[in-house]
Amino acid sequence: MTPIDPVALTADLVRCPSITPAEGGALVLLEAVLTKAGFTCTRVDRGGIANLFARWGRQGANRTFGFNGHTDVVPLGDENAWTMPPFGAEIKDGYLYGRGATDMKSGVAAFAAAAVDFVTETPPDGAVILAITGDEEADALDGTTALLDWMKANNEAMSVCLVGEPTSPNEMGEAMKIGRRGSMTAFFTVTGVQGHSAYPHRAKNPMPAMARLMDVLSSHELDQGTDHFDPSSLQVLTIDTGNPATNVTPAQTRATVNIRFNDQHSGASLTAWMQEEADKVAADFGVRVEMRVKISGESFVTPPGDLSDLIASAVEAETGRKPELSTSGGTSDARFVKDHCPVVEFGLVGKTMHQVDERVAVEHVHQLKAIYTHILREYFA
Template structure:
């Protein structure tokens, strides 16, 4: 029997701050290969990734788990009351960076997978795709794994991402989609001059302030059956002008939009550019815009996969999980291009925090849920 709490502790003791592997994937590869999984390191750039498969390649019935072993930086170490990589257990809590997000999730699905194929070898295949680049740029992690899988003819029928999804109680929420995210960076250029002679200058500040105001006041949509309304936030306005008697030549502003499936990044880019062009013409300034897309919105409609997960959660927790699309982005935004995907994991209110910690009982519950999902999927 693999104790998922012990495995979580062993993983937490691996200092795997992005992009450092820290020994976490080596630990998992050794364990999985001993259990009969075929493992391949799919490293790209500075990022370490692990692909593991049990069963025949290309089987039409292949279930996948996805997760990450990299963690965010510690912040001020002096604020921690427990060693960040100590994995100490006290009063039913396991402490350490990554304990919640998401080494416990990885430990739970690895333990479930190993015991499942040992005790009840299924007719089908099981894939574990584990990355070391979810908390960082996410360009060489799950994306690299999926690229490699496509080249090798490896495929998952369904995938579950083990991110923390429960809100207040274990099992109260699962994620069936995510909002998209796009950031837009504006540079407004005018003409520098003395504030006493504004007619000899062209101040870019009123143009930028007007643009930011119009964007932030615009109602993007009213939401729909599965998504809340899209939101736009002004995140920074930067001019760098330390003089009070100088009209600046240039100023910059940034907005971020979290959008539902009413939009695409392309449609939003067109709208943002149109608004920027209007302001440029109105004020006689130059407005340059660039964008960065972190992910498109997506939805896995309620159906066989969501039912599969919900049944297992209810069986183990006596709760029916709410199907949500809220929160930030995750690697599910990449997996959705490969196969239907949902996310389910433990309560995540302590992730990324000082003294990050997880309830020990939840790790055991999560293993039970992941095991139940496998039994139901392969028996059905």
């Protein structure tokens, strides 16, 4: 079988207009490629989201290496600002342009190409699984979680997993991620009594209460960091009152905060702390404070060990760089995989992801396939 060109496969995937939650033909294309190579493929669609599970080898094998990634992409933004067609996959000056070129159709193409070539050339004593979702860039409710739920129900399992998200800030091979911070957002509503600003004793202005609460939350030191994480941070995102009048104190005001937290905290512990502070402010100012919380993911870390050593060794062998063990950045689907098996992330340079004229260095896509192939060879050696 002719080796798969990961750049050509990336281009084919970029030409699929899979703006989340649209499948756009990307998973149909991958299923055809993988089926031809002997993978058993199953569509695991849920909630209108397309997902693909593919396994080469025996179900229940003692050693199963898994890859996870996504083919959905973020919207284009101002399409007129693009200098290259966003779904054209055109190559210029050594870069392949298009939405998803970096995040992360090139990563999916690289691990699919590596997996196909590996099992074709040197069939391993074990199994290789590819779990590919179409719902990473949106709410992620029916993407990787649907795949993992289906795997559990059907006795499918990965021994370890590599998520192919972009991980390097500037140079190929700079960093791999062994964990991620948790992320949560809290929405506050403070309700008082509207009144004339000249007669404050007849009203209960919610604004001072909200200002106090936001100050208390944002000035509090959550921690000083841990062995693997920077200090947690709480950011006030908005305070909205919408009061155009100059002589009326409002009845209600709203605010939103976002917390990125390390493994000293959980979503539940931070929720309890914010609720306690909100209750204090409500009592001090005689207003009502309501809070709604959305937890996008808990903090986690895969302790350095066999999996991270394997990946770091392969990266150094192919790039000459020993990757930093990082936990920076936002959330990824690794936050779901970590409940299934040990998980590490490694992928391309992410400088242009989500930007206009998103692009990937052609050289890096070939290099990434070589790294993934190296990892598979060493894992099954």
